[in-house]
Amino acid sequence: MPIKNRFAELLPEITEWRHDFHRHPELMYEVHRTAGIVAEKLREFGCDEVVEGVGQTGVVGVIKGRENGSGKVIALRADMDALPIHEQTGVGYASETPGAMHACGHDGHTSMLLGAAKYLSETRNFDGTVVLLFQPAEEGGAGGKAMVDDGVMDRFDVDEVYGMHNGPGIPIGHFVTRAGPLQASSDEFDIIVTGLGGHAAEPHKAVDTTLVASQIVVSLHNIVARNVDPLNRVVLTVGTFETDSNATNIIAHTAKLTGTVRCLDPEERDQMQGRITRVAEGIAAAFGATVEVVWHPGYPVTVNDATAVEHAVEAARAVGLEVDGDTRPIMPSEDFSYMLEARPGAYVFIGNGDTAMCHHPKYNFDDEAIPYGCSFFAEIVERRMPVAK
Ligand SMILES: [Zn+2]
Ligand SMILES: [Zn+2]
Numbered sequence: 379m380p381i382k383n384r385f386a387e388l389l390p391e392i393t394e395w396r397h398d399f400h401r402h403p404e405l406m407y408e409v410h411r412t413a414g415i416v417a418e419k420l421r422e423f424g425c426d427e428v429v430e431g432v433g434q435t436g437v438v439g440v441i442k443g444r445e446n447g448s449g450k451v452i453a454l455r456a457d458m459d460a461l462p463i464h465e466q467t468g469v470g471y472a473s474e475t476p477g478a479m480h481a482c483g484h485d486g487h488t489s490m491l492l493g494a495a496k497y498l499s500e501t502r503n504f505d506g507t508v509v510l511l512f513q514p515a516e517e518g519g520a521g522g523k524a525m526v527d528d529g530v531m532d533r534f535d536v537d538e539v540y541g542m543h544n545g546p547g548i549p550i551g552h553f554v555t556r557a558g559p560l561q562a563s564s565d566e567f568d569i570i571v572t573g574l575g576g577h578a579a580e581p582h583k584a585v586d587t588t589l590v591a592s593q594i595v596v597s598l599h600n601i602v603a604r605n606v607d608p609l610n611r612v613v614l615t616v617g618t619f620e621t622d623s624n625a626t627n628i629i630a631h632t633a634k635l636t637g638t639v640r641c642l643d644p645e646e647r648d649q650m651q652g653r654i655t656r657v658a659e660g661i662a663a664a665f666g667a668t669v670e671v672v673w674h675p676g677y678p679v680t681v682n683d684a685t686a687v688e689h690a691v692e693a694a695r696a697v698g699l700e701v702d703g704d705t706r707p708i709m710p711s712e713d714f715s716y717m718l719e720a721r722p723g724a725y726v727f728i729g730n731g732d733t734a735m736c737h738h739p740k741y742n743f744d745d746e747a748i749p750y751g752c753s754f755f756a757e758i759v760e761r762r763m764p765v766a767k
Contacts, residue, residue, distance in 0.1 A: 381697050382756055384497050385749040392493040392752065393745045395419075397471035399485035400743075403460030403478040406519040407434045412458045412488065416512045419492055423499040425510075433524030437512040438534065439495055443504035443763060450506035450763050453531075453539040454755050455717060456491035457484045457516035466739035482736045483544040486743030486751070488512060490542070493748065494755035501756075506763035509534045511717070520677065522713035531720045538686055539723035540758055541714040542751060546736060548729035550746050553699035553754070555726040556707065557687040561680035562613070562640035563647045564711035565673065569594060569658050573667040575623070575631030584629040588621050590667045591633035594658050595619065598637075601653045610643040612650070613709055640709045644679050677711040683722035690724040690754075693761050697753035699728070728754065 385392075395415075404412055413435045420428045420439035427440035465472050465479035473479040480486075495510050511530065515521030530536070548554055571591045576584030595616050606612045616637040621630035639654070641647035655671045662669035691703040705727075714725050728751050734740040 381749045381753040382497065385493060385752045388493055388496065388752070389749055392489050392748050395492060396485050396489035396743065396745060396748070399488060400480050401471050401474050403473050403475055403480045405462060405478055406459055406515045406517065407521065409435050409458045409514045413437050413512065413514070416458065416488065416492065420495060420510070423496045425495065425499055432530055433513060433521055433528045435514040436521065436525045438530060439510035440534065441495065441498050441502070441508045441510070443506050443508070443765070444502040445505040445765055446507065447766070448506040448763050451509055451535045451537050452506065452759055452762055453509040453511050453534070453536040453721070454491055454494065454759070455511040455513060455539060455541040455714060456487040457513050457521070458488050459484055459515055459517055459519070459521065461517055461737060463737065463739050467742050469742060479739070480743070481738060481741045482517065483730065483741070483743035484516065486544055486747065487542060490748055490751035491755060493752040497752065497756050498759060503765055504759050504763040505765045508759050509536055516713050520713050520716065523716040526716045526720045536721050538762065539717045539721045540686070540690060541717065541723070541725045542754065543712070543725070543727050544730040544743055544747060545727035546730045546733045546741065548727060550729045550731045550744060551698070551700055551750060552702070552729035553694040553726060554702045554705045555682065555687055555690060555724060556703065556705050557682055557684035559642040559679050559707050560682050560725055561707065561712045561715070562642050562709045563644070563679045564676040565639045565647070565650065566676060567637055567639065567654055567674065568672040569635040570670045571633045571635070571662060571667055572669070573631060573665070576629045578627040578629055581629060585666045587630040587633045587667060588623070590662055590665045591619065591621070591635055593665070594661045595635060597657045597661055598654060601657060605653055606646055610641070610646045611707070612646055613640040640711065642679060642707050644681070647679060677713050678715040678719055680712050680715040680725055681718055682724045683718070686722050686724040689762055690726050690758060693758040694726070694754055696761065697750065697757045699750055699754065
């Protein structure tokens with residue numbers, strides 16, 4: 379198996395780091411312990427520069443190659459945060475913090491990038507510079523955006539960026555990605571409808587907010603069916619519907635709908651707020667009600683650069699991964715998108731085997747994936763910035 383032999387030797391050590399992170403999960407931007415250990419290890423490995431507090435609690439490590447004739451800079455990214463879930467795996471190194479757990483495998487991502495950092499600091503077998511990005515708050519806090527907004531790409535002159543996530547259901551040793559959109563954008567909306575409350579037996583004296591809001595829900599689904607290009611996948615879901623009536627004989631005065639919109643096409647995404655607002659306002663006006671639409675923009679579409687994907691696929695094959703370079707996109711979102719908006723690059727998945735899905739209390743990262751993930755990170759660096767023979 380052509381994984382880099384050094385990672386077979388380092389596996390027990392990297393696994394120990396992973397289990398330690400797993401025992402001590404931290405949420406959102408509060409990844410102080412994790413970030414502290416990451417920074418300490420990067421210094422111990424001999425990184426040329428270690429910067430803490432980027433994007434609040436993010437950590438950046440810089441490793442210079444044996445040569446720097448290329449002037450090229452490649453960034454590799456891992457996420458460090460856990461989820462507010464109570465762990466049910468029963469493993470010996472389970473979370474020691476009730477109500478928090480590494481249920482998305484970010485403990486594995488951080489450990490694999492640290493493993494690659496240790497190897498790259500030892501070997502320096504590349505012509506250029508590697509920038510390691512350890513970000514906080516991937517799970518809904520836009521930590522990737524915080525690091526980009528903090529100027530990480532310009533400050534370290536990054537040319538290309540690569541990120542990796544584990545994939546439950548994908549066999550160990552397999553590698554999956556695609557050029558173009560890989561994961562959907564995720565925006566949320568609130569629609570507050572105000573009619574005129576009244577007696578259930580006298581609807582003609584009221585404006586029935588429940589009925590108006592119901593018409594809005596039905597009409598919103600026509601947007602995906604009739605306005606969206608059929609080749610551009612969009613999901614619109616109304617997740618909650620609440621009114622201020624709590625009795626059978628009261629017509630509600632106000633109703634609140636909340637929902638999410640997922641898109642795989644950035645241009646289609648840009649039009650969704652206007653479409654939803656127009657439908658909600660039009661329906662409300664038709665029935666004599668008023669409406670307020672509040673838009674909460676979330677993570678953008680994860681768009682992989684086609685050339686970067688080719689490089690990633692070549693690197694994955696070279697370290698013995700079984701590659702699917704044209705997988706189907708998926709609708710969950712990912713905040714690596716902000717880094718891909720800032721620089722060309724690729725997001726990839728490596729197999730986590732037959733485990734529970736991410737965000738499940740029985741999910742666990744599979745340590746057998748570690749040598750593959752580390753080898754991929756190291757190989758992409760050595761391949762994109764080869765030392766002249
Ligand atoms: Zn997650
Ligand atoms: Zn994740």
